Amino acid sequence: QQQVKQSPQSLIVQKGGISIINCAYENTAFDYFPWYQQFPGKGPALLIAIRPDVSEKKEGRFTISFNKSAKQFSLHIMDSQPGDSATYFCAASLVLYNQGGKLIFGQGTELSVKP
Amino acid sequence: EADIYQTPRYLVIGTGKKITLECSQTMGHDKMYWYQQDPGMELHLIHYSYGVNSTEKGDLSSESTVSRIRTEHFPLTLESARPSHTSQYLCASSDLTGANNEQFFGPGTRLTVL
Numbered sequence: 001q002q003q004v005k006q007s008p009q010s011l012i013v014q015k016g017g018i019s020i021i022n023c024a025y026e027n028t029a030f031d032y033f034p035w036y037q038q039f040p041g042k043g044p045a046l047l048i049a050i051r052p053d054v055s056e057k058k059e060g061r062f063t064i065s066f067n068k069s070a071k072q073f074s075l076h077i078m079d080s081q082p083g084d085s086a087t088y089f090c091a092a093s094l095v096l097y098n099q100g101g102k103l104i105f106g107q108g109t110e111l112s113v114k115p
Numbered sequence: 116e117a118d119i120y121q122t123p124r125y126l127v128i129g130t131g132k133k134i135t136l137e138c139s140q141t142m143g144h145d146k147m148y149w150y151q152q153d154p155g156m157e158l159h160l161i162h163y164s165y166g167v168n169s170t171e172k173g174d175l176s177s178e179s180t181v182s183r184i185r186t187e188h189f190p191l192t193l194e195s196a197r198p199s200h201t202s203q204y205l206c207a208s209s210d211l212t213g214a215n216n217e218q219f220f221g222p223g224t225r226l227t228v229l
Binding site for chain 2: 002032034036041042043044045046049087089093102103104105106107108110
């Protein structure tokens with residue numbers, strides 16, 4: 001019940017195209033859903049995050065779509081650029097003190113944007 | 116500049132050696148975490164801490180141990196390294212009082228045990 005399932009495992013997109021990565025969760029108590037971006041040799045960095053009280057959040061070219069009833073959320077990267085090539089991780093957590101705010105990560109998606 | 120640091124970045128060591136991976140943050144965060152990540156794979160939480168003198172085991176069982184004597188420092192120790200410990204180890208921190216749970220990650224230590 002603590003799992004977060006992410007797909008696809010890898011994704012190749014042409015420059016200017018839309019990249020879409022999907023995640024599904026089981027624990028309905030999760031209340032924080034971030035996406036992290038990781039470049040080779042670096043630690044992950046927060047890209048964008050959403051709480052379950054909204055269905056969409058947009059920051060620049062990055063949008064999270066959230067479907068609470070389906071227990072799914074997705075990352076959309078508009079006008080994908082070669083510099084977006086990285087591994088993307090979705091995650092979920094309980095923002096409760098006694099849970100320690102532990103993040104449960106998805107399996108990761110390796111995105112390659114071709115010029 | 117507020118940041119989170121890990122040393123060493125790369126470590127190649129023989130079986131049976133004792134190693135300590137260092138992690139320090141200058142953001143004044145109360146919560147700190149250690150994750151284990153195999154190449155191209157998901158992150159698994161192995162240890163976390165709410166603050167000084169607080170340590171907890173994570174979701175993935177690990178033979179490593181941690182300590183939290185100072186707020187800014189959260190070292191991880193392996194008493195006797197084995198080839199099965201070969202992996203990347205990521206340290207992270209977050210603000211205990213934050214409304215969200217943004218975790219800030221260090222660059223990682225890539226450990227190879229021969």
